[in-house]
Structures are given as structure tokens and as C-alpha cells.
Amino acid sequence: MSVARAAEVVIVGAGAVGCSIAYHLAKRGQRDVVVIERAAIGAGSTSKAAGGIRAQFATELEIRFSLEGIEAFQRFHEELGVDIGYVQDGYMFVLTDERTLVKFRKNVELQNRWGVPSRIISSEEARELAPQLEIDDMVGASWCPMDGHATPNDVCMAYAAQARKLGVRFVEETVVTGMRSVGGRATVVDTIGGAITSPCVINAAGPNAGPVARMLGVEIPVYPKRRHIFVTDRFDEFHHPTPLVIDTGSGFYCRSEGQGVLMSPGDAGDVTDYADVPVDWTLLEEAVDKGIRRFPVLEHARVRSAWAGLRPLTPDQHAIIDWLPGVEGVFCAVGFGGHGFQHAPATGRYVAEWLLDGHPSLDLSPLSFARFQDVSTAVADAGSVLSGVD
Template sequence: MSSTTVRTVPPAADVVIIGGGVMGVRTAFHLAEAGVANIVVVERRDLGSGSSGKPIGGVRAQFSDPLNIELGSRSLRAYRDFPRRPGADIRLDTVGYLFLLTSDRQAADFEAGVAVQNGLGVPSRMIGPGEAQRLCPYLGTDGLVAAAHSPADGHARPALVVRGYARAAARAGVTFATHTAVTGIDTTGDRVTAVHTDRGRIACATAICAAGAWSAEIGAMAGVGLPVRPVRRQLAFTAPLTPPAPRIPFTIDFSSTAYFHNSDDGLLFGLADPDQPDGFDTTWTPEWLELFRAAVRHRAPALADMETAGGWAGLYEVTPDHNALIGRSRELGNFLYATGFSGHGFLQAPAVGEVMRDLHLEREPCVDIAPLSADRFRTGTGTRPEAHVV
């Protein structure tokens, strides 16, 4: 892989992509595949070391908003095709997604979502507590009203995805400037003219922000408002299980946000702490596990007492309405952005990479991303908030 870790970066590029996570490398891959030359990806650490560094990432099309459904569905197809294009094993496991619902209101909302999903080709369906328990034997059915299940969803390994895209992009001539921090952005009139880094200045014709939780800072350098805030999310792994865990769906208790699924020789646990303050702290705190245990003690009681063997903390890049920011700056015509995915960046990255390619080439994107413009917070227009947020 072409990787610049010396004292300088290339003096000029057609496209500078800021951020070397799954969104940045996927965008680079699509641009290079389309024949765009002289692309530089700038990453302040190693590729995939930010939010994309999590060990397992869910992939799904179970959303309430048609645009998010389309992005998820298109990305799922790309992940299934990954061994052929770009060519790598990403350990995709189509175990399905299972949302557990504990109120009639939740059931009604998800039933409406399933109808929209089915209309867009997603094979999701509503099921009863008994069938949910058969799919996931850890569940207790007391208080469980219904569940929503899609067998086409699952999970894959983000690190392998980043590596696969990056290798293919490097073969096509993309330069990856790792361990390189962006320090400023030059603009003249309504155009970005250069990206400054701690290893030198890169004059450019287009700049693309794919900086995840750090996007607000990058946007501010260019005078573009990107309302993204960093929020820590934590997860944990069980010790190896004997006998091995059954193969279960990616299971989510919608009320509490507690989720769990298979992970190598055990299970992975996760939950969003509602009291987590904003910030870039990624320290894993074992005390967080008590929140998870309290949430699952009634819903999946066996999990509450399982021995754990460490954990991990990363950052969500959250927007005010929990929908992504994808588009072209109104102020700077050659500043594009793909960020603020609020936990859904990995699962939407393949489709968004195509969108960013088309925006750069001034072609009609595969989906209408106008509702995801960052301007929606200024104008009051845009997509309705995603209901299936975890």
C-alpha cells in the first residue's frame, strides 16, 4: 500500500480526502476506480484507527426512513460482493438483525417501518416473542411484545473492510498520508485551494471531509458548519464460552439500546449510556458493564452473569437529528462532506462512497441525498429523524 509517513506530503492533488476511516478509503476507492487521478487521503493516525477501528460492525437495511433504507440496502449488496470487488474476505456473517420491542407503540412504529422496508425490497418482518426466542435462545419473553427481524442483515469486520478498500485504492494510485494531521484549509472566494498538514501543504482542486467525530473542527477550518459532536460508546467481550454460543442474530433491546451478538469464541455486548457526555475520551471503563447487565437481566438473564474479558471504547459522530451529513458545501463548491453517521457509517459506507464519487464528478448520485445536506439545520428542511437509532 502506498503510504506517506516521511517529512512531506505531495505538493498538489486533484482530490484531498480528510480521514482514513472506512468512509474515506471507500470514497478514494470509488474515485480511483472511476479514473480520478492524483488522490491523497490524509489520516492523522493509522488507517481505520478512529471509529472504524471497532472490532465488529453491524450491517443492515432495517431503518424507518426510505433514504437510510436505500443506503443500507445498497451497502449490503456491496459487502456481499466484497470478495469480488475490491477482492477481500471481510468475514461477513449474515446472521440477521433482531429488534426486541416491549411496548405496543414500538411494535406499531416498527410495523410501519417494515412496510416501508418491504416496499424497497428488504425481507424484514414482524414476529412474535416465541419466534424471537427461537432465533435467540438467550431471550426471556416476559414483557416482550413483538420483534422485528431481517435475515439479510448481519455483521462484518471493519478493519478488514478498510484494508481491502485501501489496498485496492493504492493499486489504483491513491496515496495514503498516514500519521499526518490537517492543520488548516486555504480558501479563495468560493473555493478551497489547499489543505495544510503538519507535513506540508497540499494544493487541491477538491477537498472531501470524511473525518468522522473530528469533522466539526475540519469544517470550521474551511468556514463550513458541520454540526457533529463526539460521543463515547463502549462494548465488552465475554470470556470464551463452553459450550460455544449458538449462532444468533445481531440482537437489540430497543428500549435500553443494549445489544449483543456472536464474536469469535464468545459474545460481544454493547449499550449506549444515555448520560455519556460529549468528548473525545475513548477510555474503556469496566464500570460501564453494570449498565449493560442491569438492562439485560430481565431481557436475556444469562448474559448478565457472564464473565467478560476486556472491552473497547470508540466514538460515535452524532448530529442533532441522528442522520448523516452528506453533500456539497453551499459556501465552497469544491468542499464535499460525508460525516455525522451517528453509528451507521460502517453499514452505509459503500453506498456513500458511490455518492461522493458522483458528487465529485458532478453526476446524479444513485440516491437523492439532498435531505442530508448540512444546510438542513439552517433552513429547517431535510429528512425526518431516523426512528431506529441505537
């Protein structure tokens, strides 16, 4: 597909983050926005996400992003006219040691200060909420009934459709192959469909954000890590709906998916650049072993389908929302790890404010590049990032 030769704003990547930014920019009146996508809208990590939306985070900024996301998902149908399958069944973090319990207690205190109705519950109470839960090794759980899930692809497509109505142009099946700065005033974005020049380019390339920044000679600490999801057949022996239950000890999580069960064993393999993301079926055994430990009834489940996707991680597992250092006019909204889908609504709004008003209405400095004092060290450190739990 051929691209226009110039645009006011060029967004690289039509995932949840790129589409939300496009929508929020257009809604604020920004004209001449072009989104370039190498595959199809939403085809990257967004379509692989489990759809989890939780306010149970450990930092103020992430809690505030989540609260804004939850509000946006609650009024999504009204605002964008699309049913995104949003349900608030709750999230439960299973805690199996005292140190983790203390940490989660602190997190809950912070969440409560922001109005999140999370609380630490006893193992017995946890089993009332998830009746088939094995609790013999538990010291308690962190529970929030406000948490839930929606369908990431529907959210992404709805943002794209609405953005399109507001004048944004989406160019799919068009790979960005290179970028160069022209005298600091503009950036030329080379694509397989021709070059496009813009004073403002946004890197929203998800797990591929590192290679995209490298096109301008800048290394950024974003690394993809593979995660699998397995979904069972209809499974009536399992109690439905079971909320999302995360075993903090093993990294395993599961929840009802209709009358079946969606589950994940956690991250797989080393931090790496995957060209494509094949399913490693040997991980099914790991998922089932960890699953049976927490829900013995899963022994009788039959897995129907599986997929794998990439979580774009940073060394501290927080996103980066900032101007790219050393290059004029290139902005990054990258490194969202396991929460890029749920944080896309807030990201879109704040990035639009930053670009149109000169600053966002919320202090996003904790998500700046500057927190990595030495980016080259951060790039090296990214090799040892811990597995996230979402």
C-alpha cells in the same frame, strides 16, 4: 511524512467513509487523489464499530444505502479479493411497548416495499430464534434474516489497498491542522507534513468532522458520542450463533462473537468532543444489568476485553452528504452515527458520482445541509440527540 504540494482531490480522514470514497473515485478513473490521515488507516471510529449491517431502517434512503451495502459486502471477496468475515445471522429488535411496535410495523412495511425480508414476529417466535431470550415483557420483535455483520477494519483496509493500487496516495500519521480558501478556486490544507492545495477537499473526518469544518470558519452539526463494547471469554452456556438482539427499551445489544458474546449498553455520557476515548469500566455493570434482564444466562459470562469509540451524530441522526455551505470546493461526508461502516460502500459510490458526474444517481437531498434550516440551531439541538440503537 511530507505531503505533495497539490492534488486534484484531497480527502481528510482514512476511515471506512474516506477509504470507500477514495476507492470509488479511483475506480471511476479519477487521478491524483491524496488521503490524509492523522493516525493510521481505519484507526478512528471504524476500528471501534461492532460491524453491524442491517436493512432495518426507518427511511427510504437509509434502506437503499443498506441494500447497496449488503450487495457490496456479498460480492466484496470477488471484487476486492478480501474475506471480511461477512455473515448474515439476522438482527432482532426487541419491542416492549405498543407504541414502539406500531412504529416498527410501519418501518417493516417500508422495508418490505424495497424488498427487505423483515417482519414483525411474536415473542415466542423471537425465542425460537434466540433461545435464551427473556420474553415476559415483550410485545413482539422486528426481525430480518438478511442483516448481519462483517469486520470493519478489513473492509477499510481492503478499500485502501485497492485504492492505492489504482494510484491513490495515503499519507498517514499526518494531522490536518488548518485550511483556507484561496479566492474560491482552491483550498490550502495545512498539515504537519506541509501544505497541499486542491480544488476539491473532502471532509471525511468522522467524529472530528466538526473541528475540521471549523478550520474554514463553518460550524456543522456533527457531535461525537461515546459508545462501549464489551466482549466475553468463550461462553459455552450461551446459544451460538445468537443473532444481533437489540433491546429497544434499554439500548442494550448483543450477539455471538465466535464462541463468546459481544455486547454494548448503548451510549454513554453527554455529547462531547473527546480527545481520546477511554473505557469507562463502571459501564460494565450497566451492560451486565441490562444484559441479564434480556438474557439471564449472561450472569455467568466473564468479560475479556472492552473498547470505546465515538459515533459521529447529527441532530436528526442522519448523515450529511453535501457541499460545505459558503466555501467553494469543500465536500462533506460526515455524521454517520452508528451506521457509517455499513453505509460506506454506498457513500463512496454516490460521492464519486456527485464529484465526477456533477450529481449522484440517487437523490441525496434528504442528507443535505439545507435540512437544518438554521445550522446554528441545529448545532445547539445536537446537544439533545437521542441515543441510537445501532
